Amino acid sequence: MAAFVVRRLSSMALVLFTVSVLVFAVFNVIPNGDPAVRMAGQAPSDFEIQAIRQEWGFDEPVWVQYATMMRKLATGDVVSYFTQANVVDEIVRGAPHTFSLAIGAALIWFAVGVVLGLVSAVRAGRASDRLITVLAVIGVSVPGFWVGALANHYLGFRLGIFPNGGYVPLTENPLRWAYHLVLPWLTLALLLTGVYARVLRTHLLDTLSASHVQAARAKGITGRQVLLRHVLRNSLIPVVTLWGLDFGVVVGGGAILIEAVFDLEGVGQYAAQAIGDLDVPPVLAVTLFGAFFIVVVNALVDIAYAWLDPRVRPR
Amino acid sequence: MALRRLRRDRAALMSGLLLLLLVAACLAAPLWARHVARTTPVANHITDTVILDGERRDVVSLDGIPIGPTWSGRFFLGADGNGRDVMVRLLYGGRNSLLIGFGAALATVLCALVLGLVAGYFGGLLDAVIARGLDVLWSFPAILLGVALGVALALGGLELGPVTIEGGSLLIPVLVLSVIGIPYLARPIRGQVLALREQEFVDAARLQGQSALSIMRAELLPHLTSTVIVFLPLVVGNAILLEAALSFLGAGVQPPQSSWGNMIGEGVQLVTSAPHLAIVPGLMLVLTVISLNVLADAVRDALDARLNLRLEH
Numbered sequence: 001m002a003a004f005v006v007r008r009l010s011s012m013a014l015v016l017f018t019v020s021v022l023v024f025a026v027f028n029v030i031p032n033g034d035p036a037v038r039m040a041g042q043a044p045s046d047f048e049i050q051a052i053r054q055e056w057g058f059d060e061p062v063w064v065q066y067a068t069m070m071r072k073l074a075t076g077d078v079v080s081y082f083t084q085a086n087v088v089d090e091i092v093r094g095a096p097h098t099f100s101l102a103i104g105a106a107l108i109w110f111a112v113g114v115v116l117g118l119v120s121a122v123r124a125g126r127a128s129d130r131l132i133t134v135l136a137v138i139g140v141s142v143p144g145f146w147v148g149a150l151a152n153h154y155l156g157f158r159l160g161i162f163p164n165g166g167y168v169p170l171t172e173n174p175l176r177w178a179y180h181l182v183l184p185w186l187t188l189a190l191l192l193t194g195v196y197a198r199v200l201r202t203h204l205l206d207t208l209s210a211s212h213v214q215a216a217r218a219k220g221i222t223g224r225q226v227l228l229r230h231v232l233r234n235s236l237i238p239v240v241t242l243w244g245l246d247f248g249v250v251v252g253g254g255a256i257l258i259e260a261v262f263d264l265e266g267v268g269q270y271a272a273q274a275i276g277d278l279d280v281p282p283v284l285a286v287t288l289f290g291a292f293f294i295v296v297v298n299a300l301v302d303i304a305y306a307w308l309d310p311r312v313r314p315r
Numbered sequence: 316m317a318l319r320r321l322r323r324d325r326a327a328l329m330s331g332l333l334l335l336l337l338v339a340a341c342l343a344a345p346l347w348a349r350h351v352a353r354t355t356p357v358a359n360h361i362t363d364t365v366i367l368d369g370e371r372r373d374v375v376s377l378d379g380i381p382i383g384p385t386w387s388g389r390f391f392l393g394a395d396g397n398g399r400d401v402m403v404r405l406l407y408g409g410r411n412s413l414l415i416g417f418g419a420a421l422a423t424v425l426c427a428l429v430l431g432l433v434a435g436y437f438g439g440l441l442d443a444v445i446a447r448g449l450d451v452l453w454s455f456p457a458i459l460l461g462v463a464l465g466v467a468l469a470l471g472g473l474e475l476g477p478v479t480i481e482g483g484s485l486l487i488p489v490l491v492l493s494v495i496g497i498p499y500l501a502r503p504i505r506g507q508v509l510a511l512r513e514q515e516f517v518d519a520a521r522l523q524g525q526s527a528l529s530i531m532r533a534e535l536l537p538h539l540t541s542t543v544i545v546f547l548p549l550v551v552g553n554a555i556l557l558e559a560a561l562s563f564l565g566a567g568v569q570p571p572q573s574s575w576g577n578m579i580g581e582g583v584q585l586v587t588s589a590p591h592l593a594i595v596p597g598l599m600l601v602l603t604v605i606s607l608n609v610l611a612d613a614v615r616d617a618l619d620a621r622l623n624l625r626l627e628h
Contacts (some may be wrong), residue, residue: 011450018451026467137612141552141604143559146597149583150590157587253456257560261583268459272564275462278470283463290456298454 004306012295019291020284024066027280035081035280056081069284078281080274087285091267097167098266101259102250104181105188110243112189113196117239118232120197121204132201135194145257148187152262155183165263184262188255192246196239203235210234237308241301248297252290327613330606337603341413344406351391356407357571359397380588393591395581405596408573412600415488415567415574416555422493423550424543427500431539432531434501435508446505453498458560464491465566483569488561492554500546504539511538545615552607559600575600 036052053059057068072078076088116135120128156164162183168176207213208231216230217223246254256268263269267286274282348355360375375381381394384401391402434445452460468480468487480486511517512535520530555575561567562576563583570577575596582593 011447014447015451015454018447019455022451022455023463026463137605137608141556141608142601143556143563143579143597145560145563145583146579146593146600149579149586149593150597153586153590153593249456253459256458256462257563260564271459272462275459275466276565278466283459287456287459287463290459291454294456295454 001306005303008299008302012299015295016288016291020070020288021066023284023287024062024069024280027278027283028062028065035278039081069281073281073285073288078285080282081279082277083279087282090270090282091285091289094265094267094270096169097264098251098255098259098268100167100170100177100181101184101188101255101264101266102247104178104185105255106243106247106250108185109189109192109196110239113193114200114236114239116193116197117200117204118227121201121208122227129201132194132197136198137194139191139194142191143257144187144191145261147190148184148258148261151183151187165261167264167266181264184258184264187261188250188258196242199242200235200239203238204231207231207235241305244297244301248294252293253286326609330609330613333602334606334610337409337599337606338413341406341409344403344410347406348400348403354400354403356399356404356573359399360394381585381592384591392595393589395578395592396585396589401578401592401595404573404578405575405599408568408575408578408596409599409603411485411568411572411574412555412558412576413603415485415492415558416551418485418489419492419496419554419558420547420550422489423496423500423554424547426493426497427504428536428539428543430497430501431504432508432535435505436512436527436531436535438509438512442505445501449498449501449505452494453502455495457495457557458564461491461495461557461561462564462566464494465561465564469566469569483572485568485572488558488567491561491566492557495557496550496554500550504542507539507542508535511535545611548607548611548614552604552611555600555604555607 036049036056036058039052039056057065060068069078073088076086078087079085080087080090116128116132120132123129152162152165156162163180166180168180170177213226213230216226221229253268253271255266256272258264259266259269260272267289271283271286271290274286344356354360375394375396381396384391384393391400392405393401395401395404430445430449434442465488468491469483480490517530517534520534525533558567558574559576559579562574563580565580567576568574578596579593579600582589582591582596586593
């Protein structure tokens with residue numbers, strides 16, 4: 001088991017390393033991407049460009065530049081090419097915004113998804129069944145940023161029921177924090193609730209016909225207890241797994257568009273702006289931040305599985 | 316049971332019909348542009364006027380608000396901030412969105428098939444390298460990767476030996492989207508090939524002296540067709556959605572060309588003064604992707620394929 005964990009963690013490090021190299025490479029091989037030229041402003045002289053190149057080390061070999069960048073990133077000294085703002089500070093500032101969005105939305109889509117899945121499994125073939133199918137199809141077919149923008153316009157701007165975007169820190173005013181996040185949460189949750197209900201329903205129906213459930217029934221346990229204790233518990237495992245993975249994806253950049261639409265000023269929105277300017281340090285840092293969450297959650301899920309079920313452990 | 320299946324089929328039939336209709340409408344874009352709207356998707360009419368209910372009105376008012384839907388002839392669905400005909404842009408944009416969606420999906424499927432077959436069949440070091448590569452792509456935050464690649468390529472274009480792609484080319488979003496999509500498809504295919512490889516008919520083919528290439532083509536590929544058929548509409552739908560997301564962030568189809576994605580993006584900017592600019596292309600996109608997904612659902616039921624595919628957008 002220990003060997004498995006070590007191997008899983010080392011492959012994680014390898015993946016993160018490759019991601020960082022790739023991002024750095026993409027921005028270094030593009031034509032017209034020379035940061036020195038764009039940092040020098042309008043109509044720069046060759047001398048100015050040369051000076052910037054030397055000051056920032058753009059004249060050194062690419063791998064030296066990469067090593068310098070990663071060292072600075074590790075010590076938290078890395079700054080943006082254009083705003084000179086410290087990148088790590090910016091990410092630390094944006095992270096609570098992104099997490100507030102992701103955690104709230106994840107709780108909503110999980111809770112609603114489980115309830116809907118449970119109801120539709122118990123009453124298979126009825127209206128609730130059709131409802132989750134429709135919800136699931138809508139969830140995977142609708143661009144979240146479009147729904148978000150329209151909701152923000154009509155419910156926020158026109159009717160004034162919700163605030164028109166923006167973020168209030170939790171520590172400042174918990175009520176206003178939640179009030180500002182309700183629409184973003186619901187928008188993000190809309191995309192996934194139906195899928196969760198559907199996955200849970202499939203697993204519930206499978207488990208309902210399993211032998212240990214029939215045994216429990218035969219013992220004379222009431223229907224509700226069988227459902228909650230023997231069926232739901234088992235069927236929740238794959239749903240929780242999925243939930244972990246999706247949470248990683250949302251934190252790791254999946255929420256960029258929602259952040260931008262509702263002007264939440266999270267990490268994703270920061271990255272989107274930086275990419276537009278071809279500002280390498282923030283892009284690299286945020287991509288690593290995002291990839292880190294995705295990879296860590298993946299590893300945790302694998303390790304948890306191996307711990308729960310020895311059959312999965314390779315050798 | 317039979318009744319339920321029939322209803323399912325009817326939904327599939329209707330969504331298939333809807334999809335055909337949408338494609339046909341987009342194909343007819345030049346007809347509408349030339350004979351009804353009498354303009355082109357990129358022509359500005361910012362200083363023009365149009366007669367509405369016997370009244371002469373500016374296409375774009377003096378304070379910059381474009382005209383809403385006229386429901387007739389010119390500016391059927393209104394104008395955008397530059398005084399361009401939204402209906403015409405919608406149809407031409409649909410061509411681009413559909414082209415990119417289908418193009419990217421086909422490229423994804425082809426690459427994923429090759430990678431999955433090679434990795435799964437040969438195993439060993441080759442498999443380890445490919446599987447690690449897919450892991451890396453998979454761990455990339457999809458939208459970040461897409462936006463980074465899209466912006467970088469749109470700015471500088473791409474020069475790969477003799478091949479040069481201009482910065483504004485539609486091939487760039489196709490390329491970006493197919494790269495993003497590959498791991499989602501290549502991983503399940505590799506898994507399937509790994510399982511198939513152990514079966515007797517593959518051993519038999521090998522003992523007959525068939526080459527690896529012909530085993531992959533003649534023995535393994537046919538087993539993968541149902542996977543591909545089920546995935547294809549899903550991948551198309553997802554590519555269209557992702558194109559919209561990238562265009563919204565300025566990394567997809569580059570102006571002045573239109574796509575549903577960049578029309579939504581422009582519309583969101585002007586949503587307070589002219590909400591039709593965001594609503595109309597969004598509805599077209601949603602209708603298209605819903606019909607693709609319903610179709611995929613029905614196909615999966617029909618083939619009774621138990622597959623798990625997770626796409627993100």
